[in-house]
Amino acid sequence: MNRFNRRKFLKLLGYSGALPSTAGFLSSCSKGTSARVVIVGGGFGGATCAKYLLRFDSSLQITLVEPSEKFLTCPFSNMVIGGVQRLDSISQDYSAQKARGVQVVHARVQAVDAMVRMVALDNGKVIHYDKLVLSPGIDFKWEAVEGMNAADAEVIPHAWHAGRQSTILRDQLKSMDDGGVVIVAPPENPYRCPPGPYERVSLIAHYLKQHKPKSKVLVLDAKDKFSKQALFQQGWDELYPGMVEWVSGSAGGRIDEVDVAARTLYTESGDKHEADVINLIPPQKAGEVAITSGFSNEDGWCPIDQRTFESDIHKDVYVIGDACIAGKMPKSGFAANSQGKVCAAAVVSSLRGVEMPDPSYVNTCYSLLSPDYGISVAAVYRYDKDSGIYKTGGGVSPLVADDAYRLQEARYARGWYDSITMDAFG
Amino acid sequence: MQRNFIITFFMLCTMLFARVVSSAEITRGVMLSNSCAACHGTDGRSPGEIPSINGKSAEFLSQALHDFRDGKRPATVMGRHASGYTDDEIELIADYFSKRP
Numbered sequence: 001m002n003r004f005n006r007r008k009f010l011k012l013l014g015y016s017g018a019l020p021s022t023a024g025f026l027s028s029c030s031k032g033t034s035a036r037v038v039i040v041g042g043g044f045g046g047a048t049c050a051k052y053l054l055r056f057d058s059s060l061q062i063t064l065v066e067p068s069e070k071f072l073t074c075p076f077s078n079m080v081i082g083g084v085q086r087l088d089s090i091s092q093d094y095s096a097q098k099a100r101g102v103q104v105v106h107a108r109v110q111a112v113d114a115m116v117r118m119v120a121l122d123n124g125k126v127i128h129y130d131k132l133v134l135s136p137g138i139d140f141k142w143e144a145v146e147g148m149n150a151a152d153a154e155v156i157p158h159a160w161h162a163g164r165q166s167t168i169l170r171d172q173l174k175s176m177d178d179g180g181v182v183i184v185a186p187p188e189n190p191y192r193c194p195p196g197p198y199e200r201v202s203l204i205a206h207y208l209k210q211h212k213p214k215s216k217v218l219v220l221d222a223k224d225k226f227s228k229q230a231l232f233q234q235g236w237d238e239l240y241p242g243m244v245e246w247v248s249g250s251a252g253g254r255i256d257e258v259d260v261a262a263r264t265l266y267t268e269s270g271d272k273h274e275a276d277v278i279n280l281i282p283p284q285k286a287g288e289v290a291i292t293s294g295f296s297n298e299d300g301w302c303p304i305d306q307r308t309f310e311s312d313i314h315k316d317v318y319v320i321g322d323a324c325i326a327g328k329m330p331k332s333g334f335a336a337n338s339q340g341k342v343c344a345a346a347v348v349s350s351l352r353g354v355e356m357p358d359p360s361y362v363n364t365c366y367s368l369l370s371p372d373y374g375i376s377v378a379a380v381y382r383y384d385k386d387s388g389i390y391k392t393g394g395g396v397s398p399l400v401a402d403d404a405y406r407l408q409e410a411r412y413a414r415g416w417y418d419s420i421t422m423d424a425f426g
Numbered sequence: 427m428q429r430n431f432i433i434t435f436f437m438l439c440t441m442l443f444a445r446v447v448s449s450a451e452i453t454r455g456v457m458l459s460n461s462c463a464a465c466h467g468t469d470g471r472s473p474g475e476i477p478s479i480n481g482k483s484a485e486f487l488s489q490a491l492h493d494f495r496d497g498k499r500p501a502t503v504m505g506r507h508a509s510g511y512t513d514d515e516i517e518l519i520a521d522y523f524s525k526r527p
Binding site (some may be wrong): 032051052055056058059081222334338339341342345347358359361362364376378379381386392394395405408409411415416417418419420422423 | 456457
């Protein structure tokens, strides 16, 4: 018979001496674990983690659960609010993730059962995992804002999730008459993006100076100091003289109650502030799914092993990004991207049964005081058992610098945006 | 017989290329260097204003990081970043990016 069959195939391989070397080659190629990793949240943390997991082990079966088909970035959303850029310039999608084999599921997580390692989605599907990574960002402690609930954000936007909220705030600024008052009310620590509210103040002032120069920006802060404060206040005096007033928490900045319909804020110090536009950024907590599935503490943030990002509350579950307690690292997209990579290394090392090398983490927050005036705060972090994640180096932009320096930092801010979005979503 | 050899050869090729899984070793150099991608791009290949660092010689990269750290080379943010790394770590990072395509 002239049939070719398995017996003949193996015999021929054996004769050629190809069988042992083939077997060796295939087994050295496939050191992949083929384990199932589910990632909840497709922002800077989750998307980065998915990509870097596959870089370490391309056999992994990764499911990324993200409700939105497009991810609108909070970074540079202040440029949209300030009318300098359009909303579509801060839109990212998941085409690159899908192309590299990540299963992207646009749904919400309804429940996590860590005992049986299962995630239930609101579309009825159930996904089993070997490792689960939660990167759900932040949600708001509405119970801490007297007189406001989540639905009121349509009238008094926080714009602390980018997208529709950014558009609402931008449209309110456009509708405001010249001579109007804009209030920005930043929250107490900890919150997503420490310098973010002050970049927003800057870019709102930039818009107003050009189009509505008689207007004012009043900052009612829950805090007594803020990130890059000296740089911001110097920049405001230089770029927007007389337009911006910052009130510290103890000097009357802390909000006691909100009258949504009357667009009025009452402070703890007994003052009343009416405004044409109010941007109230509420106090924050971990993204709801991390809380309802039981991975947060009583403050609403998720305790983790800061070396690996594994949850203190349940094995094989990891929490990264804003939602986790990451020692001295701030809550930022940059930090989430950094943590996503360390977490990916930790997950793969655990699956391989090997020790992960010591981690290194980094953050740089760029802020634009105007489209041509940038400042930054940068830090490098390490880990030890007693301190958790601590800072080893870094600093802020110099107080004394010429226009060319500020322009270069503004250019690098854009360069950073291009690089990090490519690193996470590309 | 020759037909059987030809069939074996093509089946072997199919087996070899059907599922090439890549598994990267996670080294200290990788852990340190991954940090740089947020600004310099994945593998140091930057799509925008920030310089690319992939494929530059290890000597060049090492010298640059030392000069940033010592304040000898004008910079906006790199002096602050370089201050966070030891000499050994700088060598690992320089070596890593010198090998990126």
